[in-house]
Amino acid sequence: MSFLTVENIVKDFGGLVANNNISFAIEEGEIIGLIGPNGAGKTTLFNCIVGYHRPDSGKVTFREKDITGFKPFETNRAGIGRTFQIMKVTTGMTVLENVMVGSFCRTNDRNTARGEALHVLGDLALDAVKDYYINELPIAIQRKVGLARALATKPALLMLDEVASGLNPTEIEEVVELLRRLNSAKKITLFLIEHIMEMVMKVSQRVIVLDYGEKIAEGLPADIVKNENVIKAYLGEKYAQGL
Amino acid sequence: MLIADALLQGILMGLLFALVSLGLTVIFGVMDIVNFAHGEFLMLGMYSVYWANFFFHIDPLIALPVSAVVGALLGLASYYWFIKYLLRGPAIAQLFGTFGLMLFLQYFAMFLFSADYRMIDKGLLVGKSLSVGPFIFDWTKLAAGILSLVAFAVVYYFLHKTKTGKALQATSLNKEAASYMGIRTDRMNAIAWAIGGGTVGMAGGLLVNFYYAYPMVGILFVMIAFACVALGGFGSIKGVFFAGLLVGILEMIFPVFGHLIGSDFLGPHFKFTVVYLAYFIIVVVRPQGLFGWKN
Amino acid sequence: MEKLKDALNFSDFSKAERIGLIIFSVFLLTFPWIGAGSFTTTVMIQFLLFSLFGMGWNTIGGYGGQVELGKAQYVGIGSYTVALMMVWWKVPFWVSMPIGILIAVGYSFIIGYPLFRLKGHYFAIATICTSLVLKDIFDNWNLVGAAKGIELPIHDHPDFLYMQFKSDTYYYYFIMALFYIGLFYMNWFRKSKLGYQLRMIKDDENAAESLGIDIRWCKIKAYSIASAFVAVGGGFMAVYNLYIDPASTMELSLSIKIALMAMLGGAASLWGPIIGAAFLVPLDRFLGSWLGGQKGLTGIDFMIYAGLIMIVSAYQPRGIWGIIEQFRKRGH
Ligand SMILES: Nc1ncnc2c1ncn2[C@@H]1O[C@H](COP(=O)(O)OP(=O)(O)OP(=O)(O)O)[C@@H](O)[C@H]1O
Ligand SMILES: [Mg+2]
Numbered sequence: 070m071s072f073l074t075v076e077n078i079v080k081d082f083g084g085l086v087a088n089n090n091i092s093f094a095i096e097e098g099e100i101i102g103l104i105g106p107n108g109a110g111k112t113t114l115f116n117c118i119v120g121y122h123r124p125d126s127g128k129v130t131f132r133e134k135d136i137t138g139f140k141p142f143e144t145n146r147a148g149i150g151r152t153f154q155i156m157k158v159t160t161g162m163t164v165l166e167n168v169m170v171g172s173f174c175r176t177n178d179r180n181t182a183r184g185e186a187l188h189v190l191g192d193l194a195l196d197a198v199k200d201y202y203i204n205e206l207p208i209a210i211q212r213k214v215g216l217a218r219a220l221a222t223k224p225a226l227l228m229l230d231e232v233a234s235g236l237n238p239t240e241i242e243e244v245v246e247l248l249r250r251l252n253s254a255k256k257i258t259l260f261l262i263e264h265i266m267e268m269v270m271k272v273s274q275r276v277i278v279l280d281y282g283e284k285i286a287e288g289l290p291a292d293i294v295k296n297e298n299v300i301k302a303y304l305g306e307k308y309a310q311g312l
Numbered sequence: 313m314l315i316a317d318a319l320l321q322g323i324l325m326g327l328l329f330a331l332v333s334l335g336l337t338v339i340f341g342v343m344d345i346v347n348f349a350h351g352e353f354l355m356l357g358m359y360s361v362y363w364a365n366f367f368f369h370i371d372p373l374i375a376l377p378v379s380a381v382v383g384a385l386l387g388l389a390s391y392y393w394f395i396k397y398l399l400r401g402p403a404i405a406q407l408f409g410t411f412g413l414m415l416f417l418q419y420f421a422m423f424l425f426s427a428d429y430r431m432i433d434k435g436l437l438v439g440k441s442l443s444v445g446p447f448i449f450d451w452t453k454l455a456a457g458i459l460s461l462v463a464f465a466v467v468y469y470f471l472h473k474t475k476t477g478k479a480l481q482a483t484s485l486n487k488e489a490a491s492y493m494g495i496r497t498d499r500m501n502a503i504a505w506a507i508g509g510g511t512v513g514m515a516g517g518l519l520v521n522f523y524y525a526y527p528m529v530g531i532l533f534v535m536i537a538f539a540c541v542a543l544g545g546f547g548s549i550k551g552v553f554f555a556g557l558l559v560g561i562l563e564m565i566f567p568v569f570g571h572l573i574g575s576d577f578l579g580p581h582f583k584f585t586v587v588y589l590a591y592f593i594i595v596v597v598r599p600q601g602l603f604g605w606k607n
Numbered sequence: 608m609e610k611l612k613d614a615l616n617f618s619d620f621s622k623a624e625r626i627g628l629i630i631f632s633v634f635l636l637t638f639p640w641i642g643a644g645s646f647t648t649t650v651m652i653q654f655l656l657f658s659l660f661g662m663g664w665n666t667i668g669g670y671g672g673q674v675e676l677g678k679a680q681y682v683g684i685g686s687y688t689v690a691l692m693m694v695w696w697k698v699p700f701w702v703s704m705p706i707g708i709l710i711a712v713g714y715s716f717i718i719g720y721p722l723f724r725l726k727g728h729y730f731a732i733a734t735i736c737t738s739l740v741l742k743d744i745f746d747n748w749n750l751v752g753a754a755k756g757i758e759l760p761i762h763d764h765p766d767f768l769y770m771q772f773k774s775d776t777y778y779y780y781f782i783m784a785l786f787y788i789g790l791f792y793m794n795w796f797r798k799s800k801l802g803y804q805l806r807m808i809k810d811d812e813n814a815a816e817s818l819g820i821d822i823r824w825c826k827i828k829a830y831s832i833a834s835a836f837v838a839v840g841g842g843f844m845a846v847y848n849l850y851i852d853p854a855s856t857m858e859l860s861l862s863i864k865i866a867l868m869a870m871l872g873g874a875a876s877l878w879g880p881i882i883g884a885a886f887l888v889p890l891d892r893f894l895g896s897w898l899g900g901q902k903g904l905t906g907i908d909f910m911i912y913a914g915l916i917m918i919v920s921a922y923q924p925r926g927i928w929g930i931i932e933q934f935r936k937r938g939h
Contacts, residue, residue, distance in 0.1 A: 141817050142817075142818075145819035146819045150817070153813065153814065159810035162810055166806070170806075173804065177800050179798055182803075346731070397922070398921050403674065403727065404674050405870075405920045405924030406920070407676075407731060408863075408870060409917055409921060412915075413917060416910055419913060422906035423907060527906075546729075585739075591733070592736050592737060596721040
């Protein structure tokens with residue numbers, strides 16, 4: 070049994086089939102990329118896995134446990150962390166408090182939670198902004214806070230929805246480094262949606278491609294960029310030639 | 313027999329409830345605001361007909377347009393002078409704001425008209441009844457039901473067939489898209505408030521024929537309207553119509569059941585409890601409203 | 608022990624706030640000697656009582672951000688439990704009040720479970736409905752005095768067990784003690800896990816869920832804490848007024864006042880409900896006694912009151928504390 074197994078997931082939004090019979094498996098310790106054009110159903114697939122949507126049919130298994138139909142807080146407690154494509158810009162809590170909420174997932178004690186949160190913040194080089202509110206920060210930092218918050222819940226599988234969008238090349242470079250480090254040092258399995266092709270191809274060990282709700286390809290990055298369906302659906306000839 | 317009678321009376325009341333709730337759901341649809349002061353528009357509609365009758369001896373039926381106009385103006389004034397400013401704040405501030413407006417209008421009425429209960433005692437229809445077979449209808453209630461239906465139909469026609477009405481519906485469905493299409497949100501909001509105030513003012517004008525006007529009368533009806541709007545699905549016009557009917561029937565029929573089974577808890581004093589409970593149970597079981605038309 | 612330390616620890620507040628708290632406490636303690644007239648004492652008791660209500664509401668309404676407009680039903684539960692047990696079985700206050708709290712908490716779980724499936728306007732209106740249903744029932748239930756309400760038996764001699772005193776000063780100190788218990792509890796609460804989780808829920812429910820927070824359960828817990836606070840206040844009202852009826856304990860306007868005071872002062876801040884009550888209670892009382900009694904001016908007092916609510920909602924929804932914080936931020 071794989072670490073995360075997704076079998077025949079179908080999600081139908083009243084006629085619009087956002088996920089059509091999608092299956093794949095992820096092994097522990099992998100870094101998997103999920104790509105596809107806008108509206109392909111990537112975020113929906115994430116939501117079906119972590120429980121924001123209940124799939125119409127299909128099954129999700131995580132560490133041998135059937136988690137289909139779990140609530141998001143239950144999947145989180147089971148060990149899945151996630152970030153959001155669109156992070157709500159909030160004004161009510163500081164960065165540190167945000168991350169502490171994450172740590173409170175694993176402890177009841179405030180001092181422990183605070184310590185854990187500071188540790189995570191230090192790890193992501195966010196100490197300097199710990200007393201700022203999310204709305205006061207640039208988008209790159211906001212995304213990192215979202216990541217820190219999820220990390221603080223100590224996930225075994227971290228699902229990232231476009232963490233790098235809106236970042237400049239140096240920032241992207243940093244994120245890539247960070248993800249590799251999380252994967253190798255903390256043994257966190259990563260599953261990431263990304264639009265920035267250079268980044269997915271660089272960081273992922275395997276890539277899954279969605280188009281119109283269907284899985285059209287799965288494989289090594291090098292094979293994916295050569296796959297004809299993928300090129301047609303998404304990448305465009307230019308990119309394929311460029312590589 | 314008793315039940316059939318209650319059913320018919322309930323339908324008449326239900327038509328009126330639908331008219332009372334119509335404005336609330338239109339306003340909600342267009343701008344996502346729950347207007348606590350809605351019942352006070354009704355109250356002032358009641359007073360306007362009452363005073364027209366009292367001072368100028370205008371028949372309550374003929375004075376009806378006055379209540380609609382008073383209501384519409386009140387709606388417009390509230391929107392431009394107050395509600396507009398609330399929109400910048402969070403939802404909770406909007407609730408409190410319209411609650412403040414409700415209190416203000418209540419005590420304004422108390423200040424002007426005192427806390428006395430007032431009812432119209434002369435008019436074309438007052439005190440007359442119509443018997444059809446075994447059923448006896450008060451003409452005032454019959455007129456209220458029928459005219460409510462007419463008013464509802466007119467507004468329904470306006471919303472679905474005219475250009476402005478369609479723009480209003482478009483705003484209700486998707487504010488952003490509507491504003492890209494060149495629909496001016498601010499104007500739509502104002503129109504919604506005018507319709508909201510006008511319809512509920514008119515409902516007040518109908519109600520005062522057979523129900524006391526007093527400064528606090530609104531709260532009872534606004535609660536019923538809340539229930540209807542929620543049951544129909546917030547913002548749904550068709551929904552609120554049937555929800556109004558349903559609530560009217562429930563309200564009439566439960567006391568009859570109570571009477572039949574000899575239970576005090578379904579007695580006439582509890583008829584609104586039944587409505588609130590129905591609301592509570594239905595929204596919990598079916599959060600998208602009883603009919604779920606909006607989606 | 609750790610919790611107690613947290614409750615008494617105000618060190619994360621600014622110096623100005625701590626000094627303010629000390630001056631305020633000294634004022635409260637010495638008030639019966641310096642300011643007391645019977646009218647001002649009544650106003651002070653009301654102020655402390657509403658602060659307590661507001662602090663309770665602040666858990667679910669302020670920190671949790673839920674538009675809860677049905678707190679009056681728990682005032683009713685608290686006060687009726689105390690009053691009825693005293694009238695029927697002569698149960699002392701110190702027994703009946705805890706029972707009232709238990710009933711309120713139990714009831715809040717039963718109501719809260721379905722209630723917190725709802726969101727937004729549905730939720731707000733449903734809270735009103737549940738409260739009005741209870742009032743409707745009590746209004747018509749002869750066993751509990753129906754709309755006439757119930758009078759508590761008046762004892763000839765002051766009696767601590769039944770909380771009957773000749774002088775308002777005793778009631779004053781008693782509600783003051785409750786006020787401080789409430790304040791310390793809230794000081795702990797805002798730093799507790801639940802406090803953090805509620806604030807996250809208020810900010811962003813989706814994110815909160817993704818961080819392992821069982822939103823519905825958190826809300827229910829906060830709701831029942833709020834209900835317990837309010838029930839304590841209700842119990843106090845019964846022994847203080849010696850007369851209760853559904854209109855004075857379960858009216859919608861009471862629910863709104865409770866929420867409003869916290870809002871006006873500043874929701875989700877420890878001081879908010881206190882500031883709000885300090886502002887609205889005297890206003891309510893003095894306006895009432897100056898204007899309400901004058902012939903031909905009935906209603907003016909409430910119009911002013913309502914006008915204020917409207918102005919605050921339109922211009923400063925974050926309340927008085929929000930204004931202060933804004934100035935402080937600008938100072939930085
Ligand atoms: N809650 C919903 N209700 C109805 N339709 C939805 C819902 N969520 C998503 N959709 C639709 O499902 C389709 C897939 O959306 P999804 O957000 O999963 O795409 P995506 O691959 O993440 O796109 P993007 O790259 O733009 O983020 C879209 O057509 C979208 O409009
Ligand atoms: Mg997406």
